[in-house]
Amino acid sequence: MEELDNTMIGRGRDAIDMILDSGSFEENHVGAFEFDPEYGPGSVVGTGKMDGMTVTVIANDAYAFNERFPVVFGGVIGLEEGYKMATAVYRTIESDKDKPLAEKRPIVLIVDTPGNGPGKLEEIAGMNKSTGGYQLALAEARKTGHPIIAMVIGRAISGAFLCHGLQADHILALSKEYGTMIHVMPITSISRITKMDIERLEELSKSNPVFAAGVDFFYKLGGVQEIVEKPEDMRDVIIKHIKEVAALKAEGKSELLGPWGRGILGNERGGRTHRMAAIKKVNEEFDAVADKYINA
Numbered sequence: 089m090e091e092l093d094n095t096m097i098g099r100g101r102d103a104i105d106m107i108l109d110s111g112s113f114e115e116n117h118v119g120a121f122e123f124d125p126e127y128g129p130g131s132v133v134g135t136g137k138m139d140g141m142t143v144t145v146i147a148n149d150a151y152a153f154n155e156r157f158p159v160v161f162g163g164v165i166g167l168e169e170g171y172k173m174a175t176a177v178y179r180t181i182e183s184d185k186d187k188p189l190a191e192k193r194p195i196v197l198i199v200d201t202p203g204n205g206p207g208k209l210e211e212i213a214g215m216n217k218s219t220g221g222y223q224l225a226l227a228e229a230r231k232t233g234h235p236i237i238a239m240v241i242g243r244a245i246s247g248a249f250l251c252h253g254l255q256a257d258h259i260l261a262l263s264k265e266y267g268t269m270i271h272v273m274p275i276t277s278i279s280r281i282t283k284m285d286i287e288r289l290e291e292l293s294k295s296n297p298v299f300a301a302g303v304d305f306f307y308k309l310g311g312v313q314e315i316v317e318k319p320e321d322m323r324d325v326i327i328k329h330i331k332e333v334a335a336l337k338a339e340g341k342s343e344l345l346g347p348w349g350r351g352i353l354g355n356e357r358g359g360r361t362h363r364m365a366a367i368k369k370v371n372e373e374f375d376a377v378a379d380k381y382i383n384a
Contacts, residue, residue, distance in 0.1 A: 094265070094266060094267070095242070095266050095267040096200070096241035096242050096262060096266055096267075096268075096319055097150075097200060097241075097242035097243060097267050098150035098151070098162075098163065098200065098242065099150075099200070099241065099242070100132060100147040100148045100149055100150060100163070100198050100200050100241070101132065101147070101149060103147065103198045103200075103239070103241050103319075103322065104132070104136070104145055104147055104198060106319060106320075106322060106323060107138065107196070107198075107239070107322050107323040107326055108136035108137060108138055108143075108145070108323075109136065109137040109138060109139070109140070112136045112137035113134055113135070113136040113145065114134050114135045114136065115132065115133070115134040116133065116134055117134055117135055118133065118134065118135055118144055118176050118179040118180055118183065119135070119179055119180070119182065119183025119184075120183065121179040121182075121183075123172065123175070123176070127168055127172060128154070128166070128168035128169040128170075128171065128172030128173075129149065129152040129153070129154055130148060130149055130152045130153075130154055130160050130161070130163065130164060130165065130166060130168075130169045131146070131147070131148065131149065131165070131168075131169040131172045131173050132145070132146070132147040132148070132149050132198075133145070133146050133147075133172060133173065133175075133176035134176075138194075138196070138323070138326065138327055138330070139327050141193070141194065141327075141330070142193045143193055143194045143195065143196050143330075144176060144177070144180040144193060144194070144195045144196070145195075145196050145198065146173050146176055146177070146195065146196070146197050146198070146252070147197070147198035147199075147200075148163040148165065148169075148198070148199070148200050148201045148252070149163070150162050150163035150200060150242075154166055154168060154169070154205075156168070157205055157207060157209065157210060158207070159205035159207040159210065160205045162202060163200050163201045163202055163242075163243065164201065164202060164203060164204065164205045164248070165201050165203075165204050165205065165219065165248040165251065165252055166204070166205035166210060166215075166218075167205070167210045167213055167214070167215050167218045168218075169205075169218075170204075170215075170218030170219045170221065170222045170251060171218050171221065171222075173222050173225075173251075173252065174218070174221045174222040174224075174225040175225075177195065177222070177225035177226055177228075177229050178225055178228075180193060180195060180229060180234060181225075181228065181229050181232055181234070184234070189233045189337060189338060190334070190338065192232065192233040192234045192235070193234060194234065194235040194236070194237065194330045194333075194334075195226070195229060195234050195235070195236045195237075196236075196237050196239065196326060196330075197236065197237070197238040197239065197252060197253060197256060198239055198241060199238050199239065199240040199241065199242075199243075199244050199249065199252055199253045200240070200241050200242030200243055200244075201243055201244065201245065201248040201249065201252060202243050202245050202248070203245045203246040203247060203248045204219060204246070204247045204248050204251075219247060219248075219250070219251040220251070222251040222252065223250065223251045223254075223255050226251075226255035226256070227255050227346075230255060230256075230257055230342075230345070230346055231342070233337055235257055235329075235330050235333035235334045235337065236255070236256040236257045236258075236333075237256060237257065237258050237259075237260065237326050237329050237330055237333065238252075238253040238254075238256035238258070238259045238260065239260050239261075239262075239316075239322055239326055240253065240259065240260065240261035240262065240268055240270060240303075240312075241262055241266075241268070241319070241322075242262075242267065242268060242269070243268075243269045244261070244268075244269065244270045244271075245269065245270075245271060245272075246271075246272060246273065249270070249272065250272070254311075254347065255346065255347070256346070257333040257345040257346055257349070258313040258314075258329045258332070258333055258345070259306075259311060259312050259313055259350075260312065260313060260314050260315075260316055260322075260325060260326065260329060261303045261306070261307075261312045261315055261316065262303075262315075262316050262318075262319065262322070263303065263315055263316065263317050263318070264302060264303045264304060266318075266319070268303050269301070269302070270301060270302060270303055270305075270306045270311070270312070271301030271302070274301070275289045275290060275293065303315060305359075307357070308354070308357050308358065308359035309350075309354045309357075309359040309360060310349075310350040310351060310352070310353030310354025310355070310356070310357055310359060310360060311350055311354070313329065313350075313353070314329070333345060351363050351364070351367075352364075
């Protein structure tokens with residue numbers, strides 16, 4: 089077996105070829121808009137076809153290196169990459185703004201990123217605005233009616249996963265047998281913030297998915313809608329979920345999608361057993377004092 093047969097890490101462009109109709113991908117083109125290929129080279133954006141459907145595709149290129157920002161390599165989402173990805177989303181919204189809900193093109197995110205590129209220059213120039221802008225763009229597209237599916241093929245780590253994945257309607261992930269990694273914060277960081285011993289957190293991670301990492305744990309949390317058993321199945325599973333998401337939006341059931349829907353799903357799967365009760369309590373306490381502030 090070839091080394092690449094048992095992993096999709098670093099293979100964002102291969103994944104695009106695997107899920108799209110053959111020869112249909114037009115890189116750096118979304119609707120009537122064209123992107124500068126030299127800008128944000130670590131991001132791959134464009135338009136393709138899936139089972140005849142026009143889709144916007146946004147992915148990471150783990151082999152690209154951004155000479156202007158040396159921290160951007162290996163799939164890192166840097167300052168330019170975040171803006172380029174956000175722009176691709178807004179260009180998608182603009183292209184379909186006059187189309188009915190049923191004709192809003194899906195957005196497919198191919199996720200394989202080890203994180204953001206927080207170098208000194210990036211922080212000064214506004215790295216947080218770049219990643220925050222990308223999150224906002226996806227949220228706006230989702231609420232505008234575009235079905236958004238995130239397909240985790242490798243690494244979905246930290247802040248890069250927050251902007252490139254967690255705003256999707258449905259998140260899918262390859263099985264852990266392919267080296268897929270998902271975590272927002274390692275236990276060592278949780279320990280520093282909570283002041284809890286690492287040993288205690290490691291023990292909690294065995295029974296509580298909130299403290300753990302990995303595809304299976306995120307599935308229990310509701311963060312992953314479905315685990316895809318092998319790369320060859322990605323195309324069919326993505327198409328299936330595009331149709332499911334579009335149907336729910338047509339029925340006006342958007343509360344079952346996106347971050348809110350994942351919370352509901354996590355509660356059903358036993359991974360977030362206190363979430364709904366906590367939300368109810370917060371709402372009750374807010375309602376008790378709202379008039380003192382809203383109508384003041």
